[in-house]
Amino acid sequence: MDHTSWPLSLTAQSFRAGPSPDFLPPAELRQLQTERLRQTVQLAYDKVPLYRQRLAEVGLVPADVRTLDDLARLPFVTKDDLRDGYPLGLFAVPMGEVVRLHASSGTTGRQVLVPYTRADLGVWTEAMIRTLVRFGVGPHDVVQNAYGYGLFTGGLGVHYAAEAIGATVVPISGGNAERQIDVMRDFGTTVLCSTPSFFLQVADRAQELGVDLRRLGLRVGVFGAEPWSEPMRSRIQQAADIEAFDIYGLAEIVGPGVAGECPVHQGLHVLEDHFFPEIIDPASGCPLPDGEEGELVLTTLSKQAMPMLRYRTGDVTAICPGPCPCGSSLRRILRVSHRSDDLFIVRGVNVYPSQIESALLAVKGTLPHYQIVLTEQDDQERAEVRVEVTPEMFSDRIGVLEELQEKLTRRIRQAAGVGIDVRLVEPRTLARSEGKARRVVDQRHKDKAS
Amino acid sequence: MKIHQLSVFVENRPGHLIVPCKLLAEAGINIVALSLAETQKYGILRLIVRDWQKAKEVLEANGVRATVTDVLAVQVADRPGGLVEVLNPIAAAGLNVEYMYAFATRMGDQAVLVFRFEDPDAALQTLKGSSVAFVDTVELFSRLDRV
Numbered sequence: 267m268d269h270t271s272w273p274l275s276l277t278a279q280s281f282r283a284g285p286s287p288d289f290l291p292p293a294e295l296r297q298l299q300t301e302r303l304r305q306t307v308q309l310a311y312d313k314v315p316l317y318r319q320r321l322a323e324v325g326l327v328p329a330d331v332r333t334l335d336d337l338a339r340l341p342f343v344t345k346d347d348l349r350d351g352y353p354l355g356l357f358a359v360p361m362g363e364v365v366r367l368h369a370s371s372g373t374t375g376r377q378v379l380v381p382y383t384r385a386d387l388g389v390w391t392e393a394m395i396r397t398l399v400r401f402g403v404g405p406h407d408v409v410q411n412a413y414g415y416g417l418f419t420g421g422l423g424v425h426y427a428a429e430a431i432g433a434t435v436v437p438i439s440g441g442n443a444e445r446q447i448d449v450m451r452d453f454g455t456t457v458l459c460s461t462p463s464f465f466l467q468v469a470d471r472a473q474e475l476g477v478d479l480r481r482l483g484l485r486v487g488v489f490g491a492e493p494w495s496e497p498m499r500s501r502i503q504q505a506a507d508i509e510a511f512d513i514y515g516l517a518e519i520v521g522p523g524v525a526g527e528c529p530v531h532q533g534l535h536v537l538e539d540h541f542f543p544e545i546i547d548p549a550s551g552c553p554l555p556d557g558e559e560g561e562l563v564l565t566t567l568s569k570q571a572m573p574m575l576r577y578r579t580g581d582v583t584a585i586c587p588g589p590c591p592c593g594s595s596l597r598r599i600l601r602v603s604h605r606s607d608d609l610f611i612v613r614g615v616n617v618y619p620s621q622i623e624s625a626l627l628a629v630k631g632t633l634p635h636y637q638i639v640l641t642e643q644d645d646q647e648r649a650e651v652r653v654e655v656t657p658e659m660f661s662d663r664i665g666v667l668e669e670l671q672e673k674l675t676r677r678i679r680q681a682a683g684v685g686i687d688v689r690l691v692e693p694r695t696l697a698r699s700e701g702k703a704r705r706v707v708d709q710r711h712k713d714k715a716s
Numbered sequence: 717m718k719i720h721q722l723s724v725f726v727e728n729r730p731g732h733l734i735v736p737c738k739l740l741a742e743a744g745i746n747i748v749a750l751s752l753a754e755t756q757k758y759g760i761l762r763l764i765v766r767d768w769q770k771a772k773e774v775l776e777a778n779g780v781r782a783t784v785t786d787v788l789a790v791q792v793a794d795r796p797g798g799l800v801e802v803l804n805p806i807a808a809a810g811l812n813v814e815y816m817y818a819f820a821t822r823m824g825d826q827a828v829l830v831f832r833f834e835d836p837d838a839a840l841q842t843l844k845g846s847s848v849a850f851v852d853t854v855e856l857f858s859r860l861d862r863v
Contacts, residue, residue: 662723662785694779
């Protein structure tokens with residue numbers, strides 16, 4: 267399917283067939299964004315007490331927001347605001363107009379409720395359709411959707427879009443690697459959607475079972491919902507002979523479909539006619555120029571049930587300068603490699619899990635499942651990376667394993683700048699939730715807190 | 717001449733060693749020789765079993781990391797100096813023994829030891845014509861059956 271046009275959907279009337287909004291001329295895009303921003307600010311101000319109060323605090327009324335540049339004058343909204351307002355605090359419509367509720371997965375704390383009007387679901391499906399079409403997904407594909415179905419947005423977000431495109435959707439949901447492999451083989455899956463860490467689990471299982479994923483019909487992988495890395499992409503592509511695409515989204519904004527790659531694989535196009543991106547310095551809150559890394563802040567431009575003005579995502583990325591060779595006018599963000607709250611501090615040194623990951627990959631060329639555990643003993647902070655032993659790593663000789671452990675420790679010290687112990691652990695012993703890897707477990711200050 | 721050894725990764729913590737042993741027990745697989753090498757945090761359990769393919773399948777299917785290694789079984793006279801007689805030609809050939817362990821059962825007046833060389837094929841070649849007597853899988857299990 268030609269990715270410059272997109273199909274008429276059977277499920278929502280708001281869809282148009284024809285030229286994709288991905289290719290709007292930049293001036294038209296800015297015009298559309300400006301109009302939608304004004305409407306959104308007005309809606310938020312009229313219907314959500316928190317926004318009215320926050321704008322009043324900085325002496326603004328909706329009429330003051332005239333251009334996209336004015337956006338920077340608005341205060342931020344954070345996950346704490348959503349939690350404080352739980353459950354219905356930031357709703358802009360009565361429950362009668364809400365046709366679906368999701369909840370954020372709560373990886374970093376209490377869950378957040380996310381409402382959708384029928385029009386919101388239309389926007390979401392449109393965003394995911396445009397994303398999948400860009401990946402070349404079409405009516406003849408069999409889409410195995412291994413994102414979790416339920417309150418988590420991943421499952422249904424992919425589901426309705428793939429169905430609207432006319433693809434065959436297999437709503438298998440996450441978990442059970444062995445069953446995923448059977449389905450891939452028996453149903454002729456061509457497109458697989460999952461978290462990258464879960465797919466690696468599936469690949470490991472396939473290897474154990476002697477199934478060569480490269481010989482199945484898989485063509486495209488749609489990966490997101492957790493930070494991952496370029497070496498992880500290489501491993502996935504090699505393990506299954508697929509083209510792996512990165513998607514980005516979060517429940518607070520809409521779910522998957524906020525941004526996604528194109529076949530050029532140089533950043534993720536933000537569907538900015540609906541979700542407007544800014545990058546800020548997480549410490550000062552000041553906007554940063556294109557190309558500089560900072561925290562991603564998103565403003566919804568067309569959502570009704572819960573409009574978000576300058577929501578701080580906690581995800582660290584940068585806006586790629588310049589246009590994309592694919593011709594889309596939508597700006598791109600870099601792959602989200604870590605979250606600003608993923609950062610952990612060991613003995614005064616800032617460390618991101620992605621640094622540990624690159625060290626693990628460098629040693630064996632494969633990414634094992636791992637977890638970073640922070641503990642405290644006699645007022646001494648300790649960090650330990652627990653690594654599940656893969657077939658590639660394992661040997662019958664202690665010397666070989668010791669050498670591996672030393673090498674890993676050395677690499678991690680180089681990458682992180684602080685000594686972190688490495689402990690080899692048995693397979694399947696580290697916790698996984700909803701297919702999302704939980705990378706950092708902080709057990710420090712536990713006794714003091716309780 | 718080579719025999720297959722299963723090597724199993726186990727953490728050095730209470731309750732971990734029993735996991736692979738239980739799985740093999742439930743599958744009706746008997747362990748005929750074993751050794752456990754340990755570090756502070758983990759160990760490697762090395763096993764000789766008759767049906768090593770089935771054993772590996774059972775272990776891997778239950779999330780236990782196991783690998784198959786080629787080792788050599790050598791018969792040793794069960795008396796003082798028996799082991800030295802075997803080690804002499806090995807040392808003379810300049811071969812390094814990575815590790816070794818013994819079968820639990822005595823077979824006649826012979827003990828049988830498991831030797832791990834870096835390259836078992838090269839070790840076999842080097843020791844051809846020496847006094848070292850290797851025991852192959854068939855011979856090994858038929859002797860065990862007679863015990």
